[in-house]
Amino acid sequence: MSRPEDTLPPDLFYNDSESRKYTTSSRIQKIQSDMTHRALELLDLKSPSLILDVGCGSGLSGEILSASDEEGTPGGPHIWIGFDISSSMLGVALEKEVEGDLFLADAGQGVPFRAGTFDAAISISAIQWLCNAESSEESPAGRLSRFFNGLYASLRRGGRAVCQFYPKNDEQKKMISAAAVKAGFGAGLLEDDPGTKSAKTYLVLTVGGGELDGDITGVVKGMEGVDVLDQRRKVKDRRRPEDRKGSKAWIIKKKEQMERKGKVVKATSKYTGRKRRIAF
Template sequence: MSRPEEIAPPEIFYNDQEARKYTASTRVQHIQAKMTLRALEILNLDPSIPQFILDIGCGSGLSGEILTEEGHIWIGMDISLDMLATALDRDVDGDLFLADMGSGVPFRAGTFDAAISISAIQWLCNADTNTNEPKVRLARFFNTLYGSLRRGAKFVGQFYPANEEQIVQITGAAKVAGFQCGVVIDDPESKKNKKHYLVLQAGASDRPLNLGNMDVETAVPKKEHKMSKKRLKKMETKKQYIKRKKVLMKRRGKRVANDSKFTGRSRRPHF
């Protein structure tokens, strides 16, 4: 099945028909509720105090309804006008804001006690136009998100990465913005039920993240960055270049001179 972000930009893909179809699905409602409750579990908020929460990519308000049921106050932002219109028709309790998260989180510094996002942030990795550079959009999103959270506040975003490179790309941008960063994976052995949760913290907090036996710094999968062949060639010395060419010629069946201590040596210029 094609991924929605590969078909069209979110503001186009989630038109009026798709928004209503998505919202009316009992399967989608169940999954959204389950993932929102899981995000709140990881956030580990103080249950005795209502929190002011930002719901990024709130859509038609399915995740916001769970926030309301849990006693929180929330604001939702989304790029799809039709999704927000559906949320208004459903009379959700949260305030709704039309905005593109790739253009930044448009709220004052230190506004929110926490933030969540369900099935949305993978869209930031998709370059649907020539002007939408994923690296720039990710940096803008995480930098402004960090600013909008009070110090010590947390963000949990459930997302569907297309591959390991996207996980590295997203977590790398979050770390550069200043977040403590990790990824929690539920049902890692299941292809169908596997869920990724990006977990961020903006500074120290008196209530640690609920990661079980995983530490926030080590929850993100480590991946070695391999240099491209082009970059490796630029970094090689003259001697390494000659040896590489010799190996290549041998593979092609050509006769080459044996290596010696003089191979690739620098010679004095002759005048």
């Protein structure tokens, strides 16, 4: 069975007929509700917040964001703003009179809001569409870069985002998470029910928290005991101590390079690469 994003661009795939079919399906409503509640659990919001809903569609997630804490929305009711590329989906949301503000926009072109606007962001079943280029002038990498850079800027320092998506394969997972890390996020991939048909992938992002070096496992509720892929940590761990700048091996390698260029260098000794004590 072909994936929707492999057939048509989202603004064409979700036409009037498909948008109504999607919105009225009890199965879709249940899945969307479960994933939105899971995203809110990972956001761990303590009080009403301003939330961005990326790929908000017909407002299925937004209706949950607008619900009160007593109705099962942690910290709610929240104020939310949503944008989507499908005018048909937004049309259904307007007919339903959802409480959020709606914008017609393409996430692959960025996030059109002022820096530091939002406390948090969610995206349910949307960002995998960014991995498909719609013309020869575009690329998945470029679309992902514009989206995550814009999302990072739109969130306040200390803010969080949770993006649920359906990756096609491991390469797509890596491409998406790497784009988020490159934009500056602390990032981790969480999988619920891995290896099953009901598996769900969540990209959990934090803004700031540089003291954690991108490792979000200790700051995001619900991340304990799960398989987390942290791109920054992996890159850091791959660097051997002896290859770091200023180490003895690094200095010797640089000396050899300079010698090959015919330059005169100091002789290597047991003191090469050692840190000198400060003399008073």
